[in-house]
Amino acid sequence: MHSAARFNNLLHDQPTDRRVFTLVLSLYGARLTACPLDQHYTDPVAYARGQSAVRETFQPDVLFAPVSVALIGAAFGGKLRYLKSNAPTIAQPAIESAGDWQNLHIPDPEQQPHLVFVREALRRMVAEHRDQVPVAALFLTPVDIPMLVMGMDAWMDAVLFDRQAARRIARGLIPFFVSVANGYFDDGAAYLVLPCAFASPSIVPRTIVEQFSRPIMAEALAQLRGPVALHHLDPPLLPHLDLLADLPAVGGFSLASADNLSQARALLGRRPILLGGPEVRLLRQGSTGEVEAACRAVLEDRRDDPRFILCNSGADLWLDTPPENIHAVRRAVESWASER
Amino acid sequence: MPRDTSKQTEPALTDVRQSLVALIKQADRAGANALLDAWAARHGYEEVFKVLLEPALIGIGESITGEKHTLAQAYVAAKVAEDMLTRAVNQPGANAYAEPEKGPVVLGNAEGDFHALGRRMVATMLRSKGWLVHDLGNDVPPEEFVDQALATGARVIGVSAMTMTTAQGIRALRQELDTRGLTGRMQLAVGGAVFLVMPGLVEEVGGDGTASNMFAAPGLFERLWQASLQAETIHA
Numbered sequence: 233m234h235s236a237a238r239f240n241n242l243l244h245d246q247p248t249d250r251r252v253f254t255l256v257l258s259l260y261g262a263r264l265t266a267c268p269l270d271q272h273y274t275d276p277v278a279y280a281r282g283q284s285a286v287r288e289t290f291q292p293d294v295l296f297a298p299v300s301v302a303l304i305g306a307a308f309g310g311k312l313r314y315l316k317s318n319a320p321t322i323a324q325p326a327i328e329s330a331g332d333w334q335n336l337h338i339p340d341p342e343q344q345p346h347l348v349f350v351r352e353a354l355r356r357m358v359a360e361h362r363d364q365v366p367v368a369a370l371f372l373t374p375v376d377i378p379m380l381v382m383g384m385d386a387w388m389d390a391v392l393f394d395r396q397a398a399r400r401i402a403r404g405l406i407p408f409f410v411s412v413a414n415g416y417f418d419d420g421a422a423y424l425v426l427p428c429a430f431a432s433p434s435i436v437p438r439t440i441v442e443q444f445s446r447p448i449m450a451e452a453l454a455q456l457r458g459p460v461a462l463h464h465l466d467p468p469l470l471p472h473l474d475l476l477a478d479l480p481a482v483g484g485f486s487l488a489s490a491d492n493l494s495q496a497r498a499l500l501g502r503r504p505i506l507l508g509g510p511e512v513r514l515l516r517q518g519s520t521g522e523v524e525a526a527c528r529a530v531l532e533d534r535r536d537d538p539r540f541i542l543c544n545s546g547a548d549l550w551l552d553t554p555p556e557n558i559h560a561v562r563r564a565v566e567s568w569a570s571e572r
Numbered sequence: 573m574p575r576d577t578s579k580q581t582e583p584a585l586t587d588v589r590q591s592l593v594a595l596i597k598q599a600d601r602a603g604a605n606a607l608l609d610a611w612a613a614r615h616g617y618e619e620v621f622k623v624l625l626e627p628a629l630i631g632i633g634e635s636i637t638g639e640k641h642t643l644a645q646a647y648v649a650a651k652v653a654e655d656m657l658t659r660a661v662n663q664p665g666a667n668a669y670a671e672p673e674k675g676p677v678v679l680g681n682a683e684g685d686f687h688a689l690g691r692r693m694v695a696t697m698l699r700s701k702g703w704l705v706h707d708l709g710n711d712v713p714p715e716e717f718v719d720q721a722l723a724t725g726a727r728v729i730g731v732s733a734m735t736m737t738t739a740q741g742i743r744a745l746r747q748e749l750d751t752r753g754l755t756g757r758m759q760l761a762v763g764g765a766v767f768l769v770m771p772g773l774v775e776e777v778g779g780d781g782t783a784s785n786m787f788a789a790p791g792l793f794e795r796l797w798q799a800s801l802q803a804e805t806i807h808a
Contacts, residue, residue, distance in 0.1 A: 313711075315684060318737040323686050323711065384689045388647050392599045435643045437597070466765075513770060516736075550736060 235293035235365040239422065242505070242539065243483075250569030251531060253542040254292040255515075255561060258299035259319055260549050261286050270314040273300055274345075276352035283357055287365055290558050294541075295361060297354040297369040297421065299548045303346040304372055305380030307339045312346075317551045325383040330390035330397045336381070338405075341412045351415060358420030366422035368461075371413055374405035374452050375430045375445045391430065391444060402448045410455040417458035423483065424456075427463040431476060434467035441475045450479055459483030461507060464491065466546055473499055489514075489545040493530070497537055505539050510561070512546035516553045520560040527564035585623060592628045596649050597641070604652045609659070617660035621700060625656060629697070629787050643689075646786060650693040653700040673702045677793055678721045679730040680708035682745070685738035690764055693786045694730065701790035714745040721758055727800035728793050730761040731779075739766045739777055746778025756803030759796035763789070 233241075233249045241248045261282020262272040271278045283295050300319040306312040309326035327336055341347045350369070357367045372380070378401055379387040390398040413424055430436055431445045453460065461484035462469070462476055468488045469476075476482065477500050484505035487496055493508050500506075510518075510526040518526070527542060534540040542565060549558070588611065595604040612620045632641055632649050679695050681688065688710055695705045706724050708716065712731075721729050729749075733739040742762055749758050762779035774782045780799065783792040 313684070313686070315737060318735060321684070321686055384687070385647075385692060388644060388689070392644060392648060393601055393651075433642065437599075437642050437644060440599075440644065466769075 235291075236363055238293055239366045242541070245538065251540070251542055251565050252293045253509075253561060253565045254294035254296075255290070255544045255558060256296055256299060256512075256548045257283075257286045257290065257292065257558070258296045258548050259551055260553065260558075263551050264289055269316065269318075269320070273298060273303065273314065273320055274349055276349055276356055279349075279353040280356035280360065284360060287361065289555070290562060292562075293365065294422065294543075295357060295365050295367045296425075297357060297367060297416070298350045299370045301370070301372055301380055301427070303350060304377060307344045307346045308336065308377075308381045310381065319548060322380060322383075325381060325386070327382045327386075329382060329386045330378075330394060330401060332382070333378075333397075333401050333404075338408050341408070341415055347412065351419060354416060354421060355419045362420060367420065368423050368425055369416040369421040370425045370427070371409070371416065373426050373428070373445075373449050374402045374409045375448050376427065377405050377409070378402065379429060391436070391440065395444060399444065399448070402444075403451070406448070406452045406455070409452050413460075414455075414457050417456070421458065423458060424460040425463050425486065426460050427465045428469065428472075428476070429465055431462075431472055432465050432467060432469065433471040434465075438472065438475065441472055446475055446479070449476075453482065454480040456481040461486050461505070464488040464545065470496055470499075477504075484541075486543060487545065489526075491545075493533055493537075493540075502539065505541060506534070506537065507541045507543040508534075509542045509544050512544055512549050512553070515544060515557050515561075516550045518557065520554075520556050523557045523560040524564045527561050528568055531564065531568045589624060589628050589631075592624060593631060596628070596632060596652060597645055599644060599648045601648055601651055601655070604648075605655050605659075608652070608656055612656075612659070617656065620656060621660075625653060625700070629653065629700070632787060646693065647689070650696045650786065654696045657696070657699055674794075674797070675704035675728075676706055676724045676726045677703055677728040677730060677797075678706045678708060678717060678724060678726045680712035680717060680732070681710040682731050682733040682738045682741045683711055683713050684741055685733050685735070685764075686710045687732070687734035687764070690734070690786070691730075691732040694732070694763065694783075694789045697786045697789050698793060703790065703793060714741075714748040717745055718748050718752060718754070718758070727757070728759045728761055728796045730763065730789075730793070733762070733764040733766060736766050736770070736773075739764065739770075739773060742777040742779065756806075757800055759800045761789075761792055761796055 238248045238252050242252050262269055264285035265282045267278050279298055302320045302322045305322040310322045311324035312320050313323040314320045354369055431441050460481050462482055463486040468491045470491045486507040489511040509530050592607055608620050611624055629649055681691055695707050698705050717729050731742055759780045762774055762782050767773050767782050781792050781796055783789045
């Protein structure tokens with residue numbers, strides 16, 4: 233059974249030969265192809281080549297289009313800094329405060345070079361792997377895009393102290409969000425990963441999710457033509473999971489290693505796909521035995537939960553993650569399946 | 573502002589503290605400021621910091637460690653402290669809060685790090701505790717940290733890094749300090765989200781200490797300042 237069939241069977245409650253697993257290896261593709269990172273995040277051919285190497289080397293069941301939220305900030309005019317061993321970062325936001333938003337130009341997804349790069353990389357990956365391996369893409373919801381455009385401080389300020397302006401900005405981003413996200417679906421993305429900052433229990437209290445983030449997310453997600461997985465960002469998402477449970481288009485939740493998956497399942501019911509597994513730090517620093525044991529523990533915990541994907545928690549794997557630890561994830565999945 | 577010495581309607585201090593914490597938790601910056609201004613009108617801004625704001629911030633800091641508060645609430649707390657500092661320094665005469673009496677110290681984000689929020693919040697907390705802070709901003713090269721610390725007479729350099737990659741860059745700052753013979757004399761405080769989740773990272777990059785959150789930062793800088801003085805005494 234190949235990855236696409238395995239993934240499809242999971243979605244449709246059909247049997248699979250083993251658990252679906254994936255790891256976010258967007259950055260790691262550059263290591264495998266020895267590609268300089270400025271090229272990796274600007275040249276769709278180079279990026280797609282890196283993901284082909286990821287597939288060939290580690291055979292995950294899902295591949296990822298470029299994972300870099302900084303590219304979104306850069307698309308709005310932020311100054312991008314390419315780094316030697318990590319995804320690019322925003323060196324200077326496009327604007328300094330919510331008050332500057334009215335003078336901002338919303339980028340055209342069909343023309344803006346950073347957005348075109350992501351989309352072209354996705355298209356190439358889908359064309360190459362379509363019938364064999366699903367490809368997921370990452371984006372941000374309208375409540376989180378502004379933090380890349382004006383910086384975390386300024387956006388936090390607006391959300392906390394000028395809610396009306398924050399609401400106007402986030403709602404104004406819905407058409408842009410829908411256009412980009414549906415473009416990804418049109419290009420063949422199997423699902424979108426949407427990290428949740430301004431819905432995260434570590435960043436905002438419940439009242440802000442209830443009064444601000446959730447209504448805007450609901451309006452935006454209702455216009456999508458495909459499924460999304462809400463991502464925990466880094467800290468646990470469980471304390472706010474009930475607020476996000478019945479949002480439109482949400483087919484899954486990528487949870488932190490500190491989240492209790494059983495509690496999440498009890499809260500969400502049987503339909504949503506849960507994604508969880510060892511965190512990126514363990515994959516970078518742990519031994520292969522520790523990685524394999526962590527994977528097996530999660531698989532054992534989810535033994536009776538068919539709608540589960542083993543996936544690293546946290547963000548993209550670090551460039552210096554030992555390859556044997558990545559192989560250990562796959563080995564854990566295969567050996568666990570063979571023992572059942 | 574003339575001081576109001578009337579005590580007839582004075583609420584209990586613990587009640588006022590609880591009200592302040594509740595307002596901060598609700599992100600009610602204006603409400604918190606109004607409460608503190610009212611207290612300052614009776615007791616002066618120095619008292620506001622000592623008996624009201626500081627204990628409230630420590631309490632919030634302790635509960636952040638227990639994951640009961642969010643970044644947003646910590647941000648509001650920092651903003652309220654900043655508001656009070658601004659008001660205090662703009663007050664004429666006896667009601668004014670004292671000028672910085674500790675430091676100076678130097679703060680900045682590690683080279684390649686552009687996540688300013690945590691650094692700014694720490695700077696606010698330090699200033700609210702009387703530290704003179706030279707904030708060098710984002711993406712500060714190791715040489716600049718040391719040059720500025722020497723130029724200002726700082727004994728502590730505070731470096732913020734959000735990611736593993738930029739935290740690893742702090743090694744170069746450690747090396748710069750050691751190469752210039754400033755080991756011990758110039759203490760290195762490191763902080764940022766990555767240090768909270770990576771045990772041993774402080775030692776790995778050569779830091780002299782870290783704080784679990786912004787509210788604990790003044791205590792850390794106090795300890796490191798004393799360590800610097802002791803190191804100087806030993807070498808003298």
